[in-house]
């Protein structure tokens with residue numbers, strides 16, 4: 001019998017992957033642009049920095065795994081742009097005021113609703129759910145953006161933008177609010193292709209509408225603290241009296257502040273197309289006079305449960321920590337997401353998650369076995385996979401094709417283990433799957449890891465040689481194991497112990 005004791009060393013840095021081959025090509029990446037309804041080449045921006053704004057969460061309830069699908073793909077998009085050699089400036093906002101329960105101007109502020117539900121102040125609600133959002137991102141290794149900005153920290157910037165809209169003739173006031181006048185902006189609705197005359201807010205009889213609003217599609221830039229909002233907890237002084245900003249203006253104002261008047265990519269869920277993003281375009285282009293506000297509009301499709309959108313308001317959601325509690329590795333969820341294109345709807349099932357976890361574990365175990373072996377990296381093979389990987393990602397972020405490459409690498413008879421490890425690291429770092437760290441986690445969760453078959457076979461061969469008193473052969477095999485990173489220690493009764501060498 002062979003006792004195996006593995007003392008796992010730290011011989012890699014889990015978070016820092018330094019590619020063996022430096023990639024210096026700016027690719028011709030194609031992304032689907034909702035604005036033009038087609039895939040377009042992302043030409044490098046003039047100043048060399050891709051500016052990307054991603055609509056962030058409304059922090060009145062828990063971040064669920066539906067949100068994580070959206071932020072996983074934002075993260076993969078940013079990592080992919082960097083993989084292709086772009087410099088990137090990435091902004092995510094935190095909506096902590098002004099987002100009403102109806103995406104139009106009806107209903108109540110979601111933060112106020114969260115405060116009633118939790119019996120906390122709106123500020124406490126915002127703080128605790130912002131923390132939960134960031135913890136959720138961390139749990140699945142989604143990188144933090146360059147700028148994470150809260151709406152309530154940017155009231156001045158919003159007021160400045162509303163004043164510009166007023167000065168340019170796009171805003172009007174009623175006793176309740178300051179509105180954007182959609183009839184003044186000829187391109188209003190370009191994102192949906194909907195004509196203004198067709199656009200009606202789905203208003204139920206029971207909900208409030210301001211009768212002085214000129215057109216149903218007009219939307220609030222600033223709500224006065226009057227009438228239904230006279231008890232609104234968050235309010236600020238403004239040229240239009242005490243009140244609070246509408247939801248849409250925050251993204252226009254913060255995007256301008258951190259990325260300038262024109263940006264390259266703006267992302268959000270598909271639910272943002274008809275109202276929030278349509279309104280953002282109107283505000284930004286009319287305030288600055290610069291078009292287009294964003295070159296690309298990238299929209300993510302939903303994660304559903306039982307064919308219904310997973311959402312806070314429907315209460316049918318799961319958080320990443322629910323999954324962890326059930327014993328799932330959080331990256332299994334991320335790996336599951338990568339298997340469906342971001343523009344397709346996806347139905348969450350436990351069976352799907354189980355299958356993803358199994359698949360990911362197989363990859364991690366393969367990766368672990370590659371770590372044990374030396375050998376030189378074959379640059380040609382790395383480049384071959386790098387090109388296939390790039391072709392998949394260039395094609396509107398085709399992650400299902402990208403992850404299919406892992407199977408090909410494992411089966412590739414021409415690649416040695418060191419080369420396979422290199423390719424895993426290259427692909428994993430771009431997709432946000434840190435194989436090195438996951439391998440370490442798997443080892444510590446399962447006690448000692450199982451050495452590669454090759455090592456076990458040599459050890460068995462040595463034991464046989466030893467039992468036949470062929471000491472020359474057994475010494476030779478011991479040295480061979482040492483070069484593979486394993487020390488053999490003979491214990492009693494012909495048993496031997498395998499110790500992983502700390503390199």
Ligand code: AMP
Pocket residue numbers: 055056057058059065066067069070267268269270271272300301302303304309310311
């Ligand atoms: P919210 O906090 O509801 O404003 O959502 C933040 C972002 O997550 C938005 O871009 C939403 O479109 C997106 N989102 C919300 N629910 C889901 C879901 N079930 N699947 C995918 N994305 C979602």
Ligand code: ZN
Pocket residue numbers: 054055056251276
């Ligand atoms: Zn937004």
